[in-house]
Amino acid sequence: MSRIVIKNGRIIDPANNLDQTGSVQIADGKIVAVGQEPEDGFSAERVIDAKGCIVCPGFIDLSTRLREPGHSRKATFASETKAAAGAGVTTLCLQPDTLPAMDTPAVVELVKDLAEKVGYPQVLPIGALSQKLEGAELSGMLSLKLAGCIAVSNANQPMRNLLVLRRAMEYAASHGLLVIVRPNEYYLSNNGCAHEGKFATRYGLPSIPEAAETIALAQCLELAELTGCRMHFGQISGKRSVIRIYQAKKYGLNVSADVAVHQLHLTEDDITPFDSAYHVLPPLRTEEDKQYLRQGLANGTLDCICSDHQPHDIDAKLGAFPETEPGMSSLETLLPLMLALVEQGAINLEHGIAALTRKPAQVLGLDKGALTPGLAADICIFDPERVWQVDDLTWNSQGHNTPFWGKSLKGRVVHTLQGGRVIYSLLPI
Amino acid sequence: MDDNIQLNAQGQLKHFLTIEGLSRALLTEILDTAESFAGMTEQRVKKVPLLRGKTIVNLFFENSTRTKTTFELAGTRLSADVLSMNIATSATAKGESLLDTIRNLEAMFVDMFVVRHAISGAAHFIAQHAAPHISVINAGDGQHAHPTQAMLDMFTIRQLKHDFTQLRVAIIGDILHSRVARSQIQALNTLGAAEVRVIAPKTLLPAEVESLGVTVSHSLGQGLRDIDVIIMLRLQKERMTTALLPSESEYFKCFGLTPEKLKLAKPDAIVMHPGPINRGVEIDSKVADGPQSVILRQVSNGVAVRMAIMSMAMQKQGAQG
Numbered sequence: 001m002s003r004i005v006i007k008n009g010r011i012i013d014p015a016n017n018l019d020q021t022g023s024v025q026i027a028d029g030k031i032v033a034v035g036q037e038p039e040d041g042f043s044a045e046r047v048i049d050a051k052g053c054i055v056c057p058g059f060i061d062l063s064t065r066l067r068e069p070g071h072s073r074k075a076t077f078a079s080e081t082k083a084a085a086g087a088g089v090t091t092l093c094l095q096p097d098t099l100p101a102m103d104t105p106a107v108v109e110l111v112k113d114l115a116e117k118v119g120y121p122q123v124l125p126i127g128a129l130s131q132k133l134e135g136a137e138l139s140g141m142l143s144l145k146l147a148g149c150i151a152v153s154n155a156n157q158p159m160r161n162l163l164v165l166r167r168a169m170e171y172a173a174s175h176g177l178l179v180i181v182r183p184n185e186y187y188l189s190n191n192g193c194a195h196e197g198k199f200a201t202r203y204g205l206p207s208i209p210e211a212a213e214t215i216a217l218a219q220c221l222e223l224a225e226l227t228g229c230r231m232h233f234g235q236i237s238g239k240r241s242v243i244r245i246y247q248a249k250k251y252g253l254n255v256s257a258d259v260a261v262h263q264l265h266l267t268e269d270d271i272t273p274f275d276s277a278y279h280v281l282p283p284l285r286t287e288e289d290k291q292y293l294r295q296g297l298a299n300g301t302l303d304c305i306c307s308d309h310q311p312h313d314i315d316a317k318l319g320a321f322p323e324t325e326p327g328m329s330s331l332e333t334l335l336p337l338m339l340a341l342v343e344q345g346a347i348n349l350e351h352g353i354a355a356l357t358r359k360p361a362q363v364l365g366l367d368k369g370a371l372t373p374g375l376a377a378d379i380c381i382f383d384p385e386r387v388w389q390v391d392d393l394t395w396n397s398q399g400h401n402t403p404f405w406g407k408s409l410k411g412r413v414v415h416t417l418q419g420g421r422v423i424y425s426l427l428p429i
Numbered sequence: 430m431d432d433n434i435q436l437n438a439q440g441q442l443k444h445f446l447t448i449e450g451l452s453r454a455l456l457t458e459i460l461d462t463a464e465s466f467a468g469m470t471e472q473r474v475k476k477v478p479l480l481r482g483k484t485i486v487n488l489f490f491e492n493s494t495r496t497k498t499t500f501e502l503a504g505t506r507l508s509a510d511v512l513s514m515n516i517a518t519s520a521t522a523k524g525e526s527l528l529d530t531i532r533n534l535e536a537m538f539v540d541m542f543v544v545r546h547a548i549s550g551a552a553h554f555i556a557q558h559a560a561p562h563i564s565v566i567n568a569g570d571g572q573h574a575h576p577t578q579a580m581l582d583m584f585t586i587r588q589l590k591h592d593f594t595q596l597r598v599a600i601i602g603d604i605l606h607s608r609v610a611r612s613q614i615q616a617l618n619t620l621g622a623a624e625v626r627v628i629a630p631k632t633l634l635p636a637e638v639e640s641l642g643v644t645v646s647h648s649l650g651q652g653l654r655d656i657d658v659i660i661m662l663r664l665q666k667e668r669m670t671t672a673l674l675p676s677e678s679e680y681f682k683c684f685g686l687t688p689e690k691l692k693l694a695k696p697d698a699i700v701m702h703p704g705p706i707n708r709g710v711e712i713d714s715k716v717a718d719g720p721q722s723v724i725l726r727q728v729s730n731g732v733a734v735r736m737a738i739m740s741m742a743m744q745k746q747g748a749q750g
Binding site for chain 1: 553558608
């Protein structure tokens, strides 16, 4: 198989505490050597010049929706995996709210088939925590695990009550399965579409209090201790949640958390009134929440950044704000928005890369997210200075539902390699 | 601020969707224009030819009697052709999207949509997507805005109290769900009212309500002190079934406006209500029909104010084309 050398790049690999300019050598799909110049005997079929670029492990995204099976009108594996590769993502977790829900090995197989047909990046299905995600009966979690599910979750659907959640967590723990929860108290969120605060009050929008997240989170933390279940909290949005998770970790609970990248940048103050591109769940909260999320990321309370990618068709976003479907197409803004955090001084670059590589690998218990010799060569090469405009020419996702449409962003992936294969290259302008 | 879609390049009214973003001068111009129409409605011939040849479609996705009727009358008195559609019971029931409904009506060459819809932001959405020559008037969208109602209330207040800067106004009741209250608060603040006070139990107040520019009270006893204008809001029956209030009788005990409570306000305070009123729930009949009540005057003023807004939006449109 082919041998590749990536030369002259600034190699940043948080897992190996590496930040140096040099080469990465790849043979047979695996990383052979990092840092030093190739030995004389190493003849590469392909040399990638990464001058001016950063070479880091491929990104691992903890929450995406590719809309297949079931919603191929919104997007397809073909369109969204291309978007992922173009965003430097080499591994992505697929939320279980497919149609049908990911609650049987048959659906998992279907997803694996779809992924195989495209060939890249690696798709890791998250199994349903309950049958049909209805929150009433346990899914066949062991079968799901054996079929290839990396974790279990009920996505955005509520569990019927705390007893069912407790039992689901106990059962998952028995099989060593990670349970992923986006904390949201169903009744308190009351079909809201915006954060309960100034914006929702002014525009008369059904609102979701921060407490809807915090209360659900507090319940889960108690149950995590009771059941010994390993938990990960997805798409944290509120200040008090950051405080709770900080305390829980300090107390010794084995929990982790991520934040959707747009929550680190946008608040209710940024919403153009009634622009459905800003309709997202959890809702965009306040400047204070944003500052806590940034701090939480910086001090490790929030382990990872995810895209929470949710592409939509035009019709899903064409209507009065509360009637539109929530979610942003956000794979392709993941890197530039992470880099903006670095530029704004919220985190350093090494930390930002870790939150997309080493840390999600750790959350999932995967031997990935590092440039260690012997590991599969999943690599992202990006130009941190390249400015590009979000438009039809640059965008790969079928979903154009991003509030950053038409805006200029800084930082662009130049090459993505998965298992030593180049799965994406930015076309020369 | 996107609300500027309400104004054309010359800063003149094109759509009327919300009070937010409109200047005091523009609101005053609406009130002044309404003044001229108000005199007219008492004459024997109640028509002016301002909108002759224009077609106005009233799109009511939510039922309404009073608002629809006054918009019909206003359009007719401006000599426009007026068509009223109750869409709650037609197209959308068959699954047609809001945008398709609008496109179909556009294809019939109408000039103005008057829209009422149960979802906040619906009028904005229609204004954003309608053909450029069409004006959109918001006749109430969800819990967001009801700007023509607010303007007719301002008109009524100005008739009786003249100077907004001296006025303390209390709005009483279900602020949380009220598009009328949101528009009134914005209008009163834009026109420079000395104080806008909301009086309600916490369950009927939105989060951070002070950010709207109001002071807050939870009791009529304290809240009515020094008040010049009392605006009562209608209490929907469903507030009792969704655990926002225990019962109508308890609500009336706390927030119902009785002759005794009315005495707590200034002696010359006026009592307003956007209607339809719930006698014995938010207001005692003795107050509703009493000398301080101006509720029916509000209804009469509704036509003149809507004529003013419709003609202003359409005239600017003509000037543009």
